[in-house]
Amino acid sequence: MLLFLRFTPVALALFFLHTSSLSAQVEFENVDRDHVAITINGEPFSNFFYGPSHTKPFLAPLRTASGLTVTRRWPMDNIETDSHDHPHHRGLWIGFGDVNGVNFWETEPESKASGDNPALKGKVVLASLGDMKPGKKSGSIPMTFNWEAPGQGVLLEEQRLMTFEAAKDVRIIDIDSTFTAKKDLKFGYTKEGFFAIRLADSIAGKNGGLMTNSEGALT
Numbered sequence: 001m002l003l004f005l006r007f008t009p010v011a012l013a014l015f016f017l018h019t020s021s022l023s024a025q026v027e028f029e030n031v032d033r034d035h036v037a038i039t040i041n042g043e044p045f046s047n048f049f050y051g052p053s054h055t056k057p058f059l060a061p062l063r064t065a066s067g068l069t070v071t072r073r074w075p076m077d078n079i080e081t082d083s084h085d086h087p088h089h090r091g092l093w094i095g096f097g098d099v100n101g102v103n104f105w106e107t108e109p110e111s112k113a114s115g116d117n118p119a120l121k122g123k124v125v126l127a128s129l130g131d132m133k134p135g136k137k138s139g140s141i142p143m144t145f146n147w148e149a150p151g152q153g154v155l156l157e158e159q160r161l162m163t164f165e166a167a168k169d170v171r172i173i174d175i176d177s178t179f180t181a182k183k184d185l186k187f188g189y190t191k192e193g194f195f196a197i198r199l200a201d202s203i204a205g206k207n208g209g210l211m212t213n214s215e216g217a218l219t
Contacts, residue, residue, distance in 0.1 A: 050143070153182070
């Protein structure tokens with residue numbers, strides 16, 4: 001299995017390559033106003049969690065074209081064999097450790113602020129979910145989020161478009177986010193941000209996993 005991460009000024013894309021069928025149909029199902037179930041050719045690919053029980057939206061789990069799960073399943077699922085550190089590491093997410101002294105990285109109640117991150121926790125709250133567009137080869141979900149801070153209201157408005165594409169041996173997630181400041185903002189000095197993924201323990205670097213960028217460099 002190969003995993004590629006691509007970062008551009010306007011989009012963030014995640015590629016999963018593995019053996020698969022020649023065609024693909026991307027479908028969405030909104031489940032209990034909690035998450036969107038994403039299927040490709042009738043098989044589960046991921047879930048996008050956005051409901052009020054979550055302090056930030058995230059995609060989990062993520063699967064290759066052959067169905068191999070490549071993100072850690074804990075704490076969404078109680079998997080004893082998974083590592084149990086950093087409960088805010090949930091699949092694939094966007095966050096930042098210090099916006100006007102508010103932590104939008106470690107947002108979960110059970111998470112404890114670490115390093116330079118403030119203890120005051122914010123929430124990334126769904127403002128609107130646009131018309132989901134399923135389709136052959138690709139489908140998209142548009143949405144708007146408010147980055148809310150205790151005592152400060154909405155600091156940021158985020159317009160996010162997630163496009164899911166599938167072809168032979170390939171799964172692609174393209175994330176295009178636009179942020180609009182609603183107040184004067186200061187992004188603090190922190191290593192916690194911005195676009196993140198928590199990989200499955202089986203392919204973590206400490207267990208021999210390798211990541212390859214678009215230029216072929218390994219890490």
